[in-house]
Amino acid sequence: xxxxxxxxxxxxxxxxFFYIIPLIPSRQRLTREDLATHYEPPxxxxxxxxxxxxxxxxxxxxxxxxxxPSDGSENHLYLxxxxxxxxxxxxxxxxxxxxxxxxxxxxHSMCWLTEGFNFQEIYWPGYYDSxxxxxxxxxxxxxxxxxxxxxPDFGTLYRSGLKFPDDQPPALSNPTxxxxxxxxxxxxxxxxALCFATGRFRNRHFPLLLPFFGITSKDGSKVVSFTKxxxxxxxxxxxxxxxxxxxxxxxxKTLYGIVRPLSLAENRDWTAWDxxxxxxxxxxxxxxxxxIDYPYNQSYHLYWLKYLRERPMKTLMQGCRYSLExxxxxxxxxxxxxxxTLMVDIIIGSKAIKVEHKPHLFVFDEETNTCFLMNTLQxxxxxxxxxxxxxxxxILAEHFHEFDKDFLRQLSDKYSVFxxxxxxxxxxxxxxxxxxxxxx
Ligand SMILES: [Zn+2]
Numbered sequence: 001x002x003x004x005x006x007x008x009x010x011x012x013x014x015x016x017f018f019y020i021i022p023l024i025p026s027r028q029r030l031t032r033e034d035l036a037t038h039y040e041p042p043x044x045x046x047x048x049x050x051x052x053x054x055x056x057x058x059x060x061x062x063x064x065x066x067x068x069p070s071d072g073s074e075n076h077l078y079l080x081x082x083x084x085x086x087x088x089x090x091x092x093x094x095x096x097x098x099x100x101x102x103x104x105x106x107x108h109s110m111c112w113l114t115e116g117f118n119f120q121e122i123y124w125p126g127y128y129d130s131x132x133x134x135x136x137x138x139x140x141x142x143x144x145x146x147x148x149x150x151x152p153d154f155g156t157l158y159r160s161g162l163k164f165p166d167d168q169p170p171a172l173s174n175p176t177x178x179x180x181x182x183x184x185x186x187x188x189x190x191x192x193a194l195c196f197a198t199g200r201f202r203n204r205h206f207p208l209l210l211p212f213f214g215i216t217s218k219d220g221s222k223v224v225s226f227t228k229x230x231x232x233x234x235x236x237x238x239x240x241x242x243x244x245x246x247x248x249x250x251x252x253k254t255l256y257g258i259v260r261p262l263s264l265a266e267n268r269d270w271t272a273w274d275x276x277x278x279x280x281x282x283x284x285x286x287x288x289x290x291x292i293d294y295p296y297n298q299s300y301h302l303y304w305l306k307y308l309r310e311r312p313m314k315t316l317m318q319g320c321r322y323s324l325e326x327x328x329x330x331x332x333x334x335x336x337x338x339x340x341t342l343m344v345d346i347i348i349g350s351k352a353i354k355v356e357h358k359p360h361l362f363v364f365d366e367e368t369n370t371c372f373l374m375n376t377l378q379x380x381x382x383x384x385x386x387x388x389x390x391x392x393x394x395i396l397a398e399h400f401h402e403f404d405k406d407f408l409r410q411l412s413d414k415y416s417v418f419x420x421x422x423x424x425x426x427x428x429x430x431x432x433x434x435x436x437x438x439x440x
Contacts, residue, residue, distance in 0.1 A: 012062065012078055018087040019099045025084040026162055028123055031116030032108060039104040046070075053109045054143050061128035063146065067106035075102040081119040083161045110144070121148050125160045182295050185218040188227070191296035192248060193317065194371060196359035197303055202384070203273075205263035205305045206280045206360050209252040209287060211235065212312055214296065222319055223296045226312035232256035244290060251287050255280065263305045281361055281377055288373055292322045299364070299371065319369060325349060326375040327363055329383060331417040333408070333429055335438050340400060342393040342408070344386045348372060358387040397440045404431050 021030065021038055035041075042048075050070035057064045065077040067090075078089040088107070094100045110117040127136050136154055140147040149166070150157040156164055183189050191214065196207040211230040214223035232253045262268070262276055291297060299320040302308060330345045330352075345352040346363055353365040361380055363372050374380040386393075395403045409431065411417060417429035421437065434440070 012089065016078070016089045017094050017097055018078075018080070018089045019094055019097070019103065021086040021088060021099075023081070023084050023086055023119065026165070028081060028083075028086075028120040029116040029118050030086055030107060030111055031114070032111050034116070035104065035107055035111060038099045039101075041104075041108075048108070051105050051109050053106045055141055055146055058122060058139060058141060058146055058148070059130065061122070061124075063122050065106055065110070067102045067109075069102060069105040073102065075106075077103055077106045079119070079122070081123045083123070083125075086119055120162070120165060121146055123159070123162070124148060124157075127157070182220050183216050185216055185220040187216055187220070189214055189216055189223060189296050190245065191223065191294060191298065192252070192291060193229075193298040193300040193312070194320065194362070195300040195302050195308075196362065198301065198357035198359045201303045202359055204303060206255075206259045206277065207284065207362060208232075208255050208259055208305075209248065209291075210300060210308075211249060211252055212298070216296070223298065223317075226298075226314055226317055228310045229308070229312055231308070231310060233260075244294070248287070248290055248294070251283060251290075255283055260305060277360065277377065281374075281380075284361055284373055288322055288324060292324060297322060299369075320364070321368070321370045323348070323370050323372050325372060327353070327372050327379070328375060329379055329415055331411060331415055331429075332426075333417060333419045333434070335397075335419070335421045335434070338397050340395045340397065340403075342395070343391050344383065346383065355383075355387060358384055360384070397438070400434075400438075400440045 019038075021034065023030065023034075032041075047070075052068040054066045054068075055063065056066050056076070061080055063079040065079060067073075067075050067077055075091045077091075078087075080087040088099065088103050090100050090103045092100050092102055094103070107117070124133070124137060127133050133139065136151055136157060138149050138151050156167060159165060191212060193210045193212055194207055195205075195210045197204045210232065213227040213230070215225045215227065216222065217224045232249075233256060235249050235253050258276060258279060262273060297320050298317050300312065301316045301318075325348055327346045327348050330347055332343050332345065334341050334343070346355050347353075348365065353363070354367065355363045356366065357364070361374055363374065363383070364370070365372070374383070408417065408429070412429045418426045419429045419434050419437075420426040424437075427433065
């Protein structure tokens with residue numbers, strides 16, 4: 001192996017002999033047991049005392065190691081690792097092309113751990129060139145150990161032959177679920193729509209799950225025409241479809257059975273309505289994980305359940321995605337000199353989403369058409385109250401104490417409430433602090 005001279009790199013004569021020690025591919029560890037098959041280990045403890053080694057450099061894929069055995073000699077070892085081999089050279093030249101005493105002592109000392117020396121640390125094929133190594137790798141060279149990792153700017157590096165040895169991606173199972181794969185273009189699909197009413201129509205019905213037939217677009221990526229809804233009370237008792245589909249059909253039917261009579265009743269029993277909301281919420285918590293991977297999910301905005309026909313209105317259908325993340329509510333109290341306002345942010349992850357139309361139990365991120373189930377019924381009711389009030393509660397400064405006692409104190413016990421002046425910074429709500437800042 002010929003290595004060109006670099007200013008501080010080691011100079012290795014092009015005819016230097018390298019002894020080859022086979023390694024288990026993708027393991028690349030050398031143990032003392034492995035080593036003993038290449039060199040007869042000296043007998044007695046004394047032979048292993050007073051031996052020293054020091055890692056000198058790692059350049060152009062060569063790890064240079066200085067070896068000082070107890071016999072007083074001093075040599076350099078040059079180590080290079082391939083996927084399944086360790087190449088070892090010594091400045092003594094290894095007479096007779098055999099692994100020399102220096103190499104044995106050096107490697108033996110490096111392999112003092114029972115699991116041996118991990119030569120995978122220096123196996124970075126493709127990154128050996130010094131400019132590349134500098135850019136992509138972080139090399140920590142200690143006296144006895146070397147650690148090489150990816151420069152964090154590049155995340156993780158794909159290592160040829162090893163993939164991602166430090167942190168393999170999760171195993172991806174083959175999709176065995178035929179139902180869940182996208183269909184080719186212009187074919188019939190069976191999928192589900194979340195049917196809801198919002199705003200002042202919200203109380204007409206709770207969200208339902210409606211199965212429908214549709215036709216996919218040319219590229220198969222979305223549904224472009226909606227052939228018919230299967231009214232859940234007309235769903236076949238025994239479907240021969242996929243198991244997931246049978247589960248969803250069954251939920252669809254149960255929900256419809258609960259929601260429809262209550263929705264169509266002439267004089268609504270509000271106590272029954274409230275207790276039904278708990279049941280419907282619980283059911284949606286079960287449905288969502290089943291629905292999340294289903295292709296071609298839609299939302300259907302229906303004002304009145306009695307207008308539900310088998311033929312979907314295309315304009316009311318919209319492709320939607322579901323997320324298992326739950327929104328959280330954060331309130332913002334702002335001081336405007338003579339009055340305060342209280343508003344709510346709906347937070348998903350770390351991002352506030354904009355919600356203008358709120359059905360029961362869900363919020364839609366209107367930017368991404370993603371649908372989230374509320375975290376609790378209390379959150380749902382609070383958010384409905386806020387959105388129905390244009391998400392703004394205004395309190396005159398002179399009523400602030402009363403408002404705090406009546407409402408804000410309880411709210412801030414249960415939710416994050418922040419306070420800010422119009423120009424000031426945002427701080428956690430504290431009644432006394434607000435009083436001292438605003439002088440109310
Ligand atoms: Zn030697």
